[in-house]
Amino acid sequence: MFGILGATQVWNADGSAVALGGPRRRALLALLLLDAGRVVTPERLIDGLYGEDPPAGVANALQSQVSRLRQVLPQKIEFHPAGYRLAIDPDDVDSHRFQRLSAEGREALAAGDPARAAVLLREALELWRGPALADVDGAPFAQVQVTRLEELRISAAEDRMEAELALGGHRELVAGLRELVDAHPLRERLRGQLMRALYGSGRQSEALEAYEAARSELADTLGADPGPELAAVHLAVLRGDPELTPAAHAHVPRGTSPTTTTASASPTVSEPARPRFVLPTQLTSFVGRDEELDRIGAQLSEGRLVTLIGPGGAGKTRIAIEAAGRYGGEACFVELAGLADAAEVPHAIQGALGLREAGVMPGAGPAPDPVDRVTAALADRPLLLVLDNCEHVVGEIAKIVGRLLGDCGELRVLATTREPLGIPGETLCPIPPLRLPPPGTDHVRALAFPAVRLFTERAVAVQPDFELAADLDAVLRVCTALDGLPLAIELAAARLRSMSASEIASRLGVVSAAPEQSEYGPGIRPDERFRLLSRGSRTAQPRQKTLRGVVDWSWDLLTESERAVLRRVSVFAGGWTLEAAEAVCADRTTDDDVADGGGTDGDGTREAGVDAFDVLDLIDSLVDKSLVVAHRPEGADGVRYRMLETIRAYGAERLAEAGETAALRRAHARYFLALVGEAEPRLRRAEQLDWLRRLSVDQDNLHTALRRRVEDGDTGTALRLLAPLSTYWLLRGVRLEGAGPARELLDLIGPQAPEGLDEEYVLCVLAAANGVSDNRELGAHTAAADAVMASLGYIPQRFPSLTVIWAMAMGAPTADAAELISLTLDDPGRDPWAVALLHLGQGYAHWMVRGDTALAEREFSAGLAGFRVLGDRWAMANALDVLAQLADWQGDNERAAALADEALGYVEPLGAIEDMAQLLCRRAERSARDGDTEAARADYERVVELSGRAGAPDCMAMAHLGLGEVARARGELAEARALCELALGESGTGWAGLDMNRSLILIGLARIAEAEGDPERARGYYRQVPEAELVSRNGPVAASFAEALAGLALLEGGPERAALLLGVARTLRGAEVPPGRDTARVGADPRAALGEAAFAAAHARGVALSREQTVVALTDFDAAR
Known part of the structure; x- marks a missing residue:
């Protein structure tokens, strides 16, 4: 399929877009598409592309562009003696199909078949994705074609409105006609149609006001009076002419062939005419949702009550209209959002069905019950009743629908709501946000994802020169920040009239200038998205015009206890468990300090009637009302809950309004401090994998709790959180995660360990070190940490993993430290994990300080044996790795390879990216030394990829050094030097591991200089x-x-x-x-x-x-x- 009614596009059979290249190539394709199937001369193409003053060599340039286009569309472009031909069926081009369908619709309307005309014209108009030729409108040929096609579009819209008016859809047409009149104020036919729609809706005075508005506009703009046709409509409205509301023709649902309509356009006297129904007119394209529409169709064929549930702004109404249009029978749409009272529901259904009460004579007794009238009217009538926006009257709707389905055997109901009706026979169809592309998706593939496609189509509608390729990153950030919610995406795209996509993305992701004063914390300000997305369509329901209105509507329907839980769960980041919600969200009359960490200001949570035992039922209720999502993510032990970011931001606002933010942040920290404290020793045992998974699921919560404690100045709790998290970061190879909060925490603490938190302080210094390339940046903190370690005899008591982390930063134990370690190995009360670790420390001392590989191997083997008993995979991998290095240096290649492979087998399930990178580096080094440069290159390139994911520049530097060594082995000295210089730029100094890496890189550069015969440069590196x-x-x-x-x-x-x-x-x-x-x-x-x-x-x-x-x-x- 080919398209020019919007940006120039080509779609494959699977719906994916074809990459077309630059604007000149797109303009060439558009010209050929305008004459699809016909030969176009080179002269016409040159005129269309270059105008009256083409450049020299234009014929060759044209031939080059055609050749490039043929590469994109093989076998579609033919060369002929007279020019070029796009060998496709014109009906495969949206503009030609549009013109055919609109012409057929106009003929059907003239022939007195408005039902067929409505279907044809609706199909024609839905082909438009935005302004015609939107991406090539600057080409010389474009403006004439744009004007022509836009005129055809408006005429088709007028014809469609004429057909819909003939079908009796006056009330549903008013909003769409107002929008069309606003866009085309001088089109008198549209003005007249609006007047007729208003009159047919019982709004005669508004119809007359519309005429006055038209007369004023024409006089002010053109100095003219209304034409004869508009004046005739005015006169007919004044007279109440019955011709303004002709007998309704049958409604033909979308997806039904117009020629198969069986309803009579002229009812007989013996059988009163049944009212016919028109679905609300949609003025924008419908994007995605094929899966949901297929599911709804299947559910309606198997059951009689289907309820679309989902959060506000998810597009439930639009999907319901589309589903009803595809339904193979009559469909009646009932809008309930405007009802102020549940008592109005029966009358709204009665009115939508056309069962008017005007015929009831005064004094003739009580008026018939409207539900009785509806039941009688639908008793034997096949109909799909669409009930839109039921949530605020859900109780009354449930009673009425239950009765109607019981008494009307041919009736089916499609309801949209934010919570289920909860009656027997109900089938739920959840409506999730639109799908988002994964990170790294290019602009061509991104368009296959509905969220991006919706933004792009709406963007082109307000900014015709918008190109996704140029703004892909910003668009992805916008769609992700807005959770893929269609309404939010449309509101954001509308902002492109005055902002760029990057500016919109920045507004949605702005970091507070004073995060310590923010109730919500850094990241998206809770009110920023609501302020930004506050200008919707003038014709939309008030609650759908702004993002805040959508969420306010849901909030207003909650009980006080539900509101309390909703605002309180906004304190979680990345989801939560029921246990966590019960611990954090129940009422608190007092708010104790977190583990004696201080920082409370004495305020607690409001009394909202929320007991810990009530939390489950309240969260279930919020799930039912589409404000909370229950799910079971990979790695989780059970059900978890989460909110869309928009709902979370709204909840955070409400939390601040209630004065509960500080208390909830402390309760959140208290819960996750207990969790990570329980996890830390288990991370060093056989349960390691299980606890790593558990902490990984709550990684966002853990990091957020730490960051907030730092922001709030609660240094004690922050240190208590950071210390056990260090073990988690070490095992997962994500040590950089804590670097930022650790540096901020050190600024608050100063260069001295708080009393009773000496080991925690050292771990904080080491966490901060992961974010700096030179330990001098930490100044006195490094010296203070060294003094603490010396006072501990380099043997921490509460956090044994500190020994490893310290050695990674500061190097192998000194001779004195090694002696201290040896004195404690026989302590019978020492933790077995710590003993095994001390054996490793002794091994490093024997190897790196004393050069005694035999004793080193003995100690490493003892450590490995201890870790095997405990089941610590990470520690076993480290012991195996160093034993493999010893075997390698002793020339036992086979044993070295076996030990290294076993180590890799342990770290891969842990997801320890940095450890995997280091092990692969060493394997590559062995391969290179053995002459297998291809295997070495493959491993080093994998390390580059892993290092990028882990944010580990030191690993990246060693991979580039290795690739440089491979290049040197191949005699490619220039490439080798460039790679090693790149590695040198990536390396840091001041820490043991960084100094070691930098030294190896300098040695590598020196060897390259030697190979180039430049001893002086080599000496400079040494x-x-x-x-x-x-x-x-x-x-x-x-x-x-x-x-x-x-x-x-x-x-x-x-x-x-x-x-x-x-x-x-x-x-x-x-x-x-x-x-x-x-x-x-x-x-x-x-x-x-x-x-x-x-x-x-x-x-x-x-x-x-x-x-x-x-x-x-x-x-x-x-x-x-």
Whole structure:
């Protein structure tokens, strides 16, 4: 299918859009579509595309554009001697189909068949998606065509209104005609139709006012009087001419062939004419909802009462009208939103059915019961009764519908409401928000998602040059922020008259300038969306004109207890469980401090009659009323609840109005502090996976609780939350998540651990460190944390995982710390997890500080055994990883690979992205050293992807270093240098892990310089390696440095120094240099130059150097000169 009634579009058979390219190519396609099936000369195409002054070489340019278009539409564009032809059926183009259908509709109207005309004209007008040629209206050919097509569109709309008036749909046409008159104030035919619709609705005085408005407009604008036709309508209204309300023709439902209508247009005397019904006219396109419409059709074929339920603004009314239009029989629409009292419901149904009360004579006895009259009228009549907006009169509707369905066997009812009717035989059809595309979707695929398509179509209607491709990110942010709610999306798109899509997105996601003063917290201000989305259609119901009106309508229908729970659950972020709601949302006459953390101002929650035992029933009621959604997300143990963000923002406003925000934030923190406190020790046991899943489901709540405690200045509770969360962040590889709140918390605390919270303070410093590239940014906090750890003997009591996190930041234990650790290993009262961890710490000390790989392996194996008993997958993976590194350096490649694969098998189920990245990096390093550069490249590229997801620049840097090493191995030195320089830019300094990575990158750059024959540049890189990395903290990195420096010595003619440096590497590593391309060359060349005996002697001298002599050997860069 092809379209120009809107932006130029091509759709595949599955409905997906075809990417067409730039505006010139779209304009070329539009020109060909206007003459679909016919040959178009090059001259006409050039005139249409370039105007009267085409550029030089225009013929070649045209041929190039046609060739590119043929690549998009293969086998559709034909070359002919006279020009080009788009080989398609003209009816496959929306503009040609529109013209055919509107012409047939006009003929049917002239032939006295308004029912057929209405169906044809409705179908024609629904082909329009916005202004014609919206994306190419600047092309020279476009303006004439736009004017022509728009005139046809207005004429078709007038013809359709004429047909609908003939069918007796006066009342339903008023709103649509007012909108058309506003858009085209000088169209006298539309003015006359509006007057007739008003008169036929019993609103004679408004019809006369409409005439006066028309007369004034014509006089002011044109200096003319109304024409004869409009004047004749005026005279007929004054006289009350019956010709203004002719006998109604049969209503033909949408989807029914006009030629199959069986109802008589001229009822006989013996059978009074039954009223015929017209569904409300829709002036905009209908987007998506195929699945819901199919379900409704199936439900109506199997049952007799279908109820569409969903939140306000979800589009229930529009879907009901579309479903009724597709229904294979008569359908009557009853609008209930305007009723102020349930007693008016029977009269509204009676009126919609055309059962007027005017014939009841005064004094003839009591008037018949309207429900009795409706029941009698529908007793044997097949009809779909559409009851729209039942929620505020749901009790009365339930009683009436129950009776009608019991007494009228041919009746079916389609109701729209925000809560079920709750009667036997009811089938519910939930109406969810429109589907949203996943992150990373391109603009072509995004249009296949209804939320984006709706925004785009409404955007083009108000801003014809709108292009989704240019504003895709902003549009996705808008649609997501608005939960995919159709009404909210339409209101947002309407703002494009005066704002850009990015500006709208910013307004919907603005961060408070003073978040600590915000009742809602940073993020979307609770009133921002409601203020922004406050200008809807003038013809809409008042409650549908603004987003706030939609939610106010639901709020007004709640009991006080329901309102209390709704506003209180807005304190949750990302959903909640029943247990959490019972703990947080029940009434509190006092509000205790959170775990003695302080910060309460003494206020509690209002008394609203909400006991903890009532919360379940109240939440069930809010679910029924479509304000809360019950669901079972992946990873959750049971049912959870959530709200659309719009409802949550509204609830937060109401919470603030009730003065309950501070109390609820504290209650929320209290609950999640208890949860994470219970979880932390279990994260180090066999229940690890279960508790990781449980915390992951509540990740938003946990982070929000921490952020709010920081914002509210409750430092004690914030530290108590952050400390156990550190273990969760460590295991999931999302350590950056706590960096921002941790830095803010340190600013509040100052560089000193609060009393009784020393370990929590150190964990806060380490969490903040994840967000900085240099520990100097944390100033005195780092020194204070180091003092705390020293006072603890580097062995924390309450948070054993602190030992790991500290070592990751500060490096392997020093010799003194290692000695302290060894003294505690035999403590019988120590936690088994902590004992296993201490074995790991001892292993690192033996390996990195002392270079004793045998003792290191023994300690690592003891730690692994302890973790196996406990079932801690993450800790087992870390122990296996370091054992794999030892096996690798000892030349046992097979064992190294087996250990590393087992480690990967443990971290993958944890979702520990950063750990997976590090393990893959090491596997890639082994592959590269063994000569399998393809396998190495694949692993490194996977690490780049994982690091991006984890927000881990240090892992990203090591992946780019690895890719640079692969390029160097292939002789691609320029690419290798670029990748390593990129890695250097991504690396940080000041923390042990960052310093190690940076040193390895500098070594890599130096080796590239050596390969390029530039020893001076290599020496410059070596000089930048921190001296601490060479001796005091990291033996393996120093060993790599020594091996690389041996290469520089060989380059400068110093084979004896190269042999000595290889001996130094042996001591630092605790094992012989592992085989590989670099080590094979560095080892072979000095042997060849010196001879085996002289090489062995020099190597032995290197092995025997003291620590001080080793420092000299590694930093005397001029020794070989």
